[in-house]
Amino acid sequence: MMGNRQSVSGDVARPIPAAILELLDSSDRTGSACAVLTPAIRAKLMELEPGQILLVRVDDPSARLDVPAWCSLTGNVLQAQAEEDNGILDFFIRKESKR
Amino acid sequence: MAEILVSCSYGKEDPERAILSFIFANVAAAADQKTAVLLTIEGVRLATKGYADDIQKEGFQPLKEVMQSYIANGGQIWACGTCAKPRGITETDLIEGANIVTAAYVVQYIASGATSIGF
Numbered sequence: 741m742m743g744n745r746q747s748v749s750g751d752v753a754r755p756i757p758a759a760i761l762e763l764l765d766s767s768d769r770t771g772s773a774c775a776v777l778t779p780a781i782r783a784k785l786m787e788l789e790p791g792q793i794l795l796v797r798v799d800d801p802s803a804r805l806d807v808p809a810w811c812s813l814t815g816n817v818l819q820a821q822a823e824e825d826n827g828i829l830d831f832f833i834r835k836e837s838k839r
Numbered sequence: 840m841a842e843i844l845v846s847c848s849y850g851k852e853d854p855e856r857a858i859l860s861f862i863f864a865n866v867a868a869a870a871d872q873k874t875a876v877l878l879t880i881e882g883v884r885l886a887t888k889g890y891a892d893d894i895q896k897e898g899f900q901p902l903k904e905v906m907q908s909y910i911a912n913g914g915q916i917w918a919c920g921t922c923a924k925p926r927g928i929t930e931t932d933l934i935e936g937a938n939i940v941t942a943a944y945v946v947q948y949i950a951s952g953a954t955s956i957g958f
Contacts, residue, residue: 775862775900779869779908813870837871 755819755832757795758788764799764828773800778810781833785816788835793819796831807831842873842953844945849958850881854896857885860958861905868914875915875953877945879922886918886937887928910936917945 761784763773777798785794796807811818817834824830845867847860860876867874884890885902894902910916916937918928923939930939949955 775866775905779865779912782869782912783908810870813872815871 754822754830755793755795755834757832758792759784760795760797762797764797773798774802774806777803777806781807781810782814785833785835790835790837792835794833794835796833797828798831799828801829803829803831807833840871840873842948842951843867843875844948844953844955845874845876846955846957847876847878847882847885848880850884850890851894852881854894854902855899856958857882857891857894858896858899858902858905861902861909862900863956863958864914865905865909865912868909868912873953874909874913875917875948876909877917877919877940877955879919883918883922883926883928886916886934887932888934891934906934919945 761780763777763780777796777800781794781796788794796803807821808818810816811833814837816836818831819834820832822830843864845860845864847857849856849860851857860882864874864876878884878886885894885906891902891906906916914936916934917940918933918937920939920941923929928939933939
């Protein structure tokens, strides 16, 4: 849900993640990020407990659409997102569902 | 949770269509949506043991990898019974997670509200 999203600038405290998932160099990856990103997020979140935060770092701009949509469908919360100076997108996802 | 039906009629003769069907289905299953891939015509061979193991397309994940992820995410694979029979495919030929289904079964799934998409 876009309503869950909030921008995080460099001066604002970033949520502390329990784990990090990186999908970088998307231009070299087999399959676009949209094909692998959300299944990879799901797999990584299964390692966490409800309430813990996963930081997803990705360089594919399509993640701006995929991550909020996936969170909306699954009930997990996109607590914050930010863009680093090098263009890498950071998404902080709080695990809500048990799966 | 929505119900989603992904239809695929292609096997090794069109790797891109076969792989994309499972990529889309895997994204749906990984988003906790009840998802089934319906394999028809030559696509029905994708449900058989070993057939998909060497199906690849440049720029895509290998099909076997996508199918394994899809099944692990709770996705279902339905092999069209009408298509399986003339190809000599029976339940014993199928990979784990796949089942042979009938037309009426699929119609019921769609009539009950499932949304379908084909590649």
